[in-house]
Amino acid sequence: MNIAGLSRPVGCPLAILLLASVSGCAAQSSPTASTKTEPKPIPVRTVSVTERAIPRTTTQPATVYPYFRAEIRPRVSGYVADLEADIGDVVGAGDVLAIVDVPEMLEQRNIIDARIARNQAREQQATAGVTLAQANVKSAESRLGQAESEVHRAKAHLAAADAEFTRIDDLVKRQSLESRMLDESRKKRDGDRASLKAVTSAIEAARADVGVAKANELSAQADLQAARSETAISESQRKEIDVLIGYATIRAPFDGIVTERTIDPGDLVTVNQDDRKGKPLFVISQVDRVRVHVPVPEAEAAFVNPGDPVTLTFPSFSGEKAIDASVTRLAHALDPSTRTMLVEVEVPNPRRKLIPGLFGQATITLESRASANVLPARAVRFSEQGQAYVYVVGDDETVSIAEVTTGHDDGQTIQIVSGVEKDAQVIDAHLKRFTDGQRVRRLEN
Structure with a gap:
C-alpha cells in the first residue's frame, strides 16, 4: 500500500477543517465584527x-358670439348705385351702407302726386258745390217763410171779407142797402179765397224747393267726402311709395362692424318672398360687447343659476389672465340633440379682442357646495x-x-x-x- 498516496486524501480534509475552525474562532474573537444597525428614522412633518365644503365647478367649451348680428337683405329691387361701406368698417346706427337705384318707384310717386293734385281740385269743386247747395237751401227756406207770411195775410183778408159779406148781407135783408153791394162783397170774398188757395199752393212749392235744396246739399256733402277720401287714399299711397323708396337707401340697424359684404356697384338686387333665401347684402355684428355661449351637460344644468361666477380662458390668449365674468342668462331647456343647456355670459369687449367664433373654455362655479x-x-x-x-x-x-x-x-x-x-x-x-x-x-x- 502506498502511504504516501493515502496521506493526501486523508490529510487534505483535516487541514481544511482546522483552517475553518481557526478562522471561525478568529471571527468570533475579532472586535470589529458587530451586529448591523438599523438606519435612523427620517424626521418628517x-x-x-x-x-x-368645496365649490362645485363645471368646465365646458365656450364660443364667442356677437351681442347682436343682423343680416341686411333688400326690400326693393334695383341696381346698386353706390356702395358706402365695406368689410371691417365701423358703422353707427343709421349710417348708409349702400344705395339702390329705383327710377320706376320715383315715377310712381310722380303719378301719385298728380293724382293728389287732381283730387284736391275735386275737393275744392265739391266744397263750392256744398256752399252753393247751402245757399239754395237758405233761399228756399226764405221763400217758404215768405209764402207762409202770405198765407197769414190772405187768411186775414178772407176773414175780413167774410165779416163784410155777412154784415152787408144782413143790411140787404133789412133793405138798408142795395143788393148790388152784396154782390160786390161776395166777389171780394171769393177773390180773397182764391188768393188764399194760391198762397197755400205757393207754400207747398216752397217746401218742395227746400227739400230739393237740402237734398242737393247732402249730395254736395257726399261729393266733398268722396273727394277727400280719394285724396286720403292717394296720400296713403304716396306714404307707401315713400317707405319703399326709403328702403332703397340701405342703413345700419345698430352700431357695429361690417363683417360681410356680398354686393358691388352695378349689381342687381331683388326681393325674395322668403327673406332667408339667398345671401344677405351685408352682415353687421355688434362686438363692443359679446355673448359667450356655454353648453352645460344635463347632469349639471340644474345647478347653474344667473350670477354664478365664470372663468373664461382662450387658447389664443394663453399668456394672458383669464377673464372673470358671471352667468347672464339660461335657456332653461335642454337641446334634445346634445342633451345640453345653453348658458350665456355677457363680456365687455371695448378693444374688440374677442372675435365672434373664437373658441375657449368656461369654468362655471356652481352655487351648490359639497363636503369632501x-x-x-x-x-x-x-x-x-x-x-x-x-x-x-x-x-x-x-x-x-x-x-x-x-x-x-x-x-x-x-x-x-x-x-x-x-x-x-x-x-x-x-x-x-x-x-x-x-x-x-x-x-x-
Whole structure:
C-alpha cells in the first residue's frame, strides 16, 4: 500500500477543517465584527386629511358670439348705385351702407302726386258745390217763410171779407142797402179765397224747393267726402311709395362692424318672398360687447343659476389672465340633440379682442357646495404614469404608500375622492422618497 498516496486524501480534509475552525474562532474573537444597525428614522412633518365644503365647478367649451348680428337683405329691387361701406368698417346706427337705384318707384310717386293734385281740385269743386247747395237751401227756406207770411195775410183778408159779406148781407135783408153791394162783397170774398188757395199752393212749392235744396246739399256733402277720401287714399299711397323708396337707401340697424359684404356697384338686387333665401347684402355684428355661449351637460344644468361666477380662458390668449365674468342668462331647456343647456355670459369687449367664433373654455362655479376630504396640494405626489399617491404615516410611525383618486384642484388644495380616510396623517412636502414600511420620526407642526 502506498502511504504516501493515502496521506493526501486523508490529510487534505483535516487541514481544511482546522483552517475553518481557526478562522471561525478568529471571527468570533475579532472586535470589529458587530451586529448591523438599523438606519435612523427620517424626521418628517405630517398633515391631516380634513373635510371641508368645496365649490362645485363645471368646465365646458365656450364660443364667442356677437351681442347682436343682423343680416341686411333688400326690400326693393334695383341696381346698386353706390356702395358706402365695406368689410371691417365701423358703422353707427343709421349710417348708409349702400344705395339702390329705383327710377320706376320715383315715377310712381310722380303719378301719385298728380293724382293728389287732381283730387284736391275735386275737393275744392265739391266744397263750392256744398256752399252753393247751402245757399239754395237758405233761399228756399226764405221763400217758404215768405209764402207762409202770405198765407197769414190772405187768411186775414178772407176773414175780413167774410165779416163784410155777412154784415152787408144782413143790411140787404133789412133793405138798408142795395143788393148790388152784396154782390160786390161776395166777389171780394171769393177773390180773397182764391188768393188764399194760391198762397197755400205757393207754400207747398216752397217746401218742395227746400227739400230739393237740402237734398242737393247732402249730395254736395257726399261729393266733398268722396273727394277727400280719394285724396286720403292717394296720400296713403304716396306714404307707401315713400317707405319703399326709403328702403332703397340701405342703413345700419345698430352700431357695429361690417363683417360681410356680398354686393358691388352695378349689381342687381331683388326681393325674395322668403327673406332667408339667398345671401344677405351685408352682415353687421355688434362686438363692443359679446355673448359667450356655454353648453352645460344635463347632469349639471340644474345647478347653474344667473350670477354664478365664470372663468373664461382662450387658447389664443394663453399668456394672458383669464377673464372673470358671471352667468347672464339660461335657456332653461335642454337641446334634445346634445342633451345640453345653453348658458350665456355677457363680456365687455371695448378693444374688440374677442372675435365672434373664437373658441375657449368656461369654468362655471356652481352655487351648490359639497363636503369632501382635502389635502394641501404639496402633500400629493404623482407617478410618471400620472397616478396620484400619498405617504401615510401610521401610529407606529411607519410609512405606507396609498394610491388616491383626486378631484377638484384649486392650486392650493386637492380633493381626495378615495384612497385615504378623514384624519389620516400623510407626509407633507419632502425632498426624499419613502418606501412601504420605512420608519420616520414625526415632528411637531
